[in-house]
Amino acid sequence: MNIVIGSQNPTKIEAVRTVFAFDHVTPLDVPSNVAPQPMSDEETRQGAINRAMQCVNSEGAHLGFGLEGGVMEVEGALFLCNWGALVTKDEKIYTASGARVALPEEFTKELQAGVELGILMDTYVKRKGISKKEGAIGIFTNDLVSRQAMFTHVTTLLRGQWEYWSTR
Numbered sequence: 001m002n003i004v005i006g007s008q009n010p011t012k013i014e015a016v017r018t019v020f021a022f023d024h025v026t027p028l029d030v031p032s033n034v035a036p037q038p039m040s041d042e043e044t045r046q047g048a049i050n051r052a053m054q055c056v057n058s059e060g061a062h063l064g065f066g067l068e069g070g071v072m073e074v075e076g077a078l079f080l081c082n083w084g085a086l087v088t089k090d091e092k093i094y095t096a097s098g099a100r101v102a103l104p105e106e107f108t109k110e111l112q113a114g115v116e117l118g119i120l121m122d123t124y125v126k127r128k129g130i131s132k133k134e135g136a137i138g139i140f141t142n143d144l145v146s147r148q149a150m151f152t153h154v155t156t157l158l159r160g161q162w163e164y165w166s167t168r
């Protein structure tokens with residue numbers, strides 16, 4: 001099976017490769033067609049769907065995947081959120097979300113002004129490329145849950161739903 005994942009981010013590519021270890025997984029750089037920093041569950045999920053849709057429509061693809069990071073608000077606090085989408089050749093869409101963790105209060109103003117979380121994280125940790133490594137979720141869980149592990153869980157939720165519903 002040819003699986004196309006709509007990102008060059010290694011945490012996303014490796015997550016899909018882990019869950020589909022016996023399939024051919026190809027990364028494809030596609031736009032999310034939402035804001036670079038999605039600010040709600042709805043927008044983050046839409047970004048994931050948009051990416052998965054473009055992937056499944058690329059040549060030779062059997063399944064398309066989109067994995068998207070964003071933030072969402074609960075009672076005035078911003079949480080990291082992540083969504084995944086799996087789209088089949090006949091355009092059936094499966095979605096699932098990942099774990100959420102609270103972000104520092106000091107991030108709120110800048111995120112609301114449109115600054116990307118990736119940039120805030122690198123400044124916060126004083127290191128480059130956090131989003132391609134442990135991610136914000138890794139930092140704020142003391143390295144117990146990495147961005148790749150979180151996306152692996154989301155991809156597993158997608159695979160399971162697809163297997164369940166496509167046989168019914």
Ligand SMILES: O=P(O)(O)OP(=O)(O)OP(=O)(O)OC[C@H]1O[C@@H](n2cnc3c(O)ncnc32)[C@H](O)[C@@H]1O
Pocket residue numbers: 006007008009012036037038067068069070080116117118119121130131132134135136137138147
């Ligand atoms: O190349 P792509 O696939 O776009 O990967 P990305 O790292 O930009 O990730 P997203 O577009 O999914 O995430 C939207 C923004 O939120 C940031 N972000 C999301 N989750 C993050 C995390 O766990 N750690 C650091 N930055 C994160 C990310 O860097 C972007 O600025």
Ligand SMILES: [Mg+2]
Pocket residue numbers: 036
């Ligand atoms: Mg991005």
